[in-house]
Amino acid sequence: MHQIKSPAGSGTSDDRSSEDSSSDRQQLQTVFRISLPGKKQKTFHARRAHKKSRGGCVTCKKRRVKCDEQKPLCQKCQNKGLVCSYTPELDLAHQKKISKALGVGDPTATFFSLSFEDVLNKVETALGFDSRPIPPKLISQSSGHPMSTIAFQHFMRCSLETVANPGIREVMGSDMNPHVMYTILAVGLLHLNRVSPNKERSYAEIYFWQRAIQLYQKELSTSVRADNVDALLSSCMMMGVMTICPENFKPTDSWVLTNKPERMNWLCLQSGLRIIITLAAPYIPNSIWASSFESIHKEELKIFEREYETGRDGLDSDLADLCGIDEYTTENNSVYHNPLRILTPLLKLEKNRPNAAHCATFMGRLECDFLALCRKREVPALVILAHWLGLMCTVAEWQPWIEGRIRGECIAICMFLETSTDPLVRRLLKFPAAACGYELSTSSG
Template structure:
């Protein structure tokens, strides 16, 4: 005030200024200042209070706020513990006399962490008791889990392939299988590297068996694998990727190159059985006739004048019958009718190639087991989405079975199903 700067429109008198200052000083002396009460900070509150940004008294089993509001009270530590207990309950007990020992697989005994993970024994046990039996079927379970395993004890890249497939399977079967992503990536890389080196050095039936078995497993893995973040079929991508198919059809060339050793192979019974396979079930529809007409195939057609012929020959007998896990080996064998040119037709979105392959995918979609049907559903969905607005009338009827298999909703005027 002494400088002439006024806080009010009217200047106070000298006496009033002095009185006001004295009163203000007296008020300050009478004010009681309380220090801030110390309290413990905790991050262990329940999930409900954390979401509502409220202080939780952390009472167990139910905090006061959840009790008053009738909310479910869950603590993060309890959730983590329950998931861990579920995973432990599903973890098989390893009882294999493989490690340590003179015949221990190299991949499990190396001192370098670059070559193995802490899960490897569990993965091996899971492959023998679960995955191997599923892939090979009841007839050839012994081949995968005993004969091929004996070879894998001495051939690291084959062991890596087995562990990679087991890691993939556990990611889909456990409540939280993310811990197996790193083992899958590591073992897939090591198996692929070893396989590339072994292909050029095959000199005996044993070499061929390790190469063929590892190739089968890696092809199976390529089909099962999809992007982890793309959970819903066709919802984040518009076009399917066919890189996995290019990998798979390479097995046909490998089978041809190793044919001189087949008579000594552990897979000889399967080769013979596949060649001599006969269907016991009669045809259920005329899809083979419809597909042939759509692709321009008749009695004079050959693979030379029609690029769809080879795959159609493999697919036709399967398409007219109900999908069955007992035909899985034939479904896989049908891929042998696909060459690189057919894949290029798929990449160019050729309607005939896509319709044929959609029916193969529909058969795969019907098999139990989300870990092998996920890619099939996604690819089948995308093909239906591409062709839905392109095909008309009788041609569009050919989309009904693939659409039903993958869950794709055809247009409002869904064609009549007269193939059942």
């Protein structure tokens, strides 16, 4: 009987109710981890004299319900899918970030507020260049607010916080081209829907993704130019989350266990950014992304120093043996040499937020020939991929999106390979299995 262990840190305390425990475990499997405290059992106490709270959000006040005052978004608004706004008591750090992206005034000014009108105007301005109007159905029935407003506010206040690289986080969303805005709206609702599923928002998410992809493909078909490179790069980076964060993904849905190669397309699509960057190379020096890319490049030069171009020096001996790498092996005569050279330094990095962002780049560096071997379920290729998937599970604290698919794919590979009679394969499965929380069977063959 196989068991899947709970990820580290998912244990519950004794004073929580069984309902809370179930809620907490479910949160660990969501795409993005946002604090969503459940209702706790309260001991009855006689009512005492108290002052009424004046710090609740505007939405709760309008609905005449008691606000839990959780920031940046209160629990009650998130549960209802409503636009939550604290005016003018927004945390200053959030005000500055939001004001820069929205192009509104100084957050320290007397009249600054992230009102519904501010958000709506920004969205409408960006989408004004789209010839197709947003369907009337995309209005929240519970709040009466446009889904676009709800999505944009959630993206700016919460989704951006899940981007580990500060340079990318700073620039993301600053170019409000229509396909970029639709992508932002889709990501914002994907994030919110995975945290708090809602059929009404799911329809809106599908529509926003559809328009984002249609407009993105149309723009890309006209060639990469200086005037569209910023928007193309922005959309491309955000669109990756769509395939990495499917709804209700299970290990048994993986291409590895279903023998459906097309289900590995999510991994192949991650190389799209590398292709766009290659096409956009002449324009990147003058792009809004120039500074961020330069900073990332300098950091990665230190991580991926090509000290060894030939042979197996510096590689894990077991992985090198499995891949048939000897002292004469190069990337020209072995498909596995380059992926191992990239993976090895990543496995040695200290586990922290900046390094978690570097670890995520592995999937975008994979070449077609290696991906083809993964699709065919070649054992060495799957073991290498499992080690990266396991690595991402160890940095889930800073890359919460891995709960959408990455952990499940890692479990699937472990399930597929655990029957191997090769002691080397079983030994190499120990790290990814432990990282993703899968308990390997004690028997083989």
